Amino acid sequence: MRGVTPGSEMELLVLAVLRSGPAHGYAITQEINRRTDGALRMKEGTLYPLLHRMEGEGLVKAAWQVSDRGPARRIYELKAKGRRVLVKRANEWRRLVGVMNGALGKIADV
Amino acid sequence: MCDLETYLDEICRPLGSCSDEVRRELRQHIEQAAAALEADGWPLEEAVHAAIREFGDPARIASQLASIHRRGGMQMLRRVMQPMLLAVGVWVGSSFVGSLWALVDRRALDALARGAPTPTWTLPVLPDLGWLTFPAVLVAVRLCASRGGSRRECVAVGLSPLVLAALGYAVLVVSSIGLAALGPVVGFMGGVAQNQFTLGAAVAARAYTVRLLGLAGTCLAATWLHFWTSVQPDGQTAADVS
Secondary structure, X not given: OOOOOOOHHHHHHHHHHHHOOOEEHHHHHHHHHHHOOOOOOOXXXXXXXXXXXXXXXXXXXXXXXXXXXXXXXXXXXXXXXXXXXXHHHHHHHXXXXXXXXXXXXXXXXX | OHHHHHHHHHHHHHHHHHHHHHHHHHXXXXXXXXXXXXXXXXXXXXXXXXXXXXXXOHHHHHHHHHHHHHHHHHHHHHHHHHHHHHHHHHHHHHHHHHHHHHHHOHHHHHHHHHOOOOOOOOHHHOOXXXXXXXXXXXXXXXXXXXXXXXXXXXXXXXXXXXHHHHHHHHHHHHHHHHHHXXXXXXXXXXXXXXXXXXXXXXXXHHHHHHHHHHHHHHHHHHHHHHHHHOEOOOOOEHHHHO
């Protein structure tokens, strides 16, 4: 469970959102808010350092996309490495949740 | 909107040359957030203020972005330059070992002692370690890919020995032309026949062309092999797909 560190949950959420398809930054924050019912809110500006870091690590790629309906937007898309990291981290996260549930259950029994 | 520009200035100032793109991206986010609030009935100015507030502390965002963009240069070095050095290093190294071998190769020394007209120190008579280039290029391309390199970066790594060799070839051609032109002068001074210069340059150019073509095949094949066997996003290899 080495991959689960404080703060890495946001990266995991971003990867999970991008798994559904390419998206720009604002859409990513909206989707995270929707999926978590607003429970995991972060300052929206901190998303961009995270996205740029993930781009540098080769997890996502970004490109400006021109649209007829509005200004060009920088769209982020999951790369193959990002998909692999998503699967690995999601499994680690689920294991952690299982372990925590087990531990909390024992406490409840006492 | 003046507040928005001031706010973006605070974030982008430490970023230097990359700040234009970042600024454009952040502005779009804040404008979208403000437009959403405006659609909910907020006055425009208040909507922009709220969107900026929600975006967060500009100094903190600036510091995080600056740190990432500084690291970006280092990551580029690690991702591209190190694998490139590996590929080029092994290729140059294997050629260098061959050249060193020439100095102790009996046939080469004998030929030189006999005053043979052709430069027998050229590589065809030597043990050729050029085959090491293929695994080295393959490992270098894989290393680049494993560090998150894009397809273009991986191809650049794979072809780097070829680019260096082509540059070397250009230097050789220019120097051969110069040598042939200077042949009569130098030959007269050193008592060497003019045709020995021209012949030497021609033999060297021919040997280098053959090696260059071989290297092109090696680099292209190793790079292609990497992409052929690497895992695609859907878990398949290119070989599986076809």
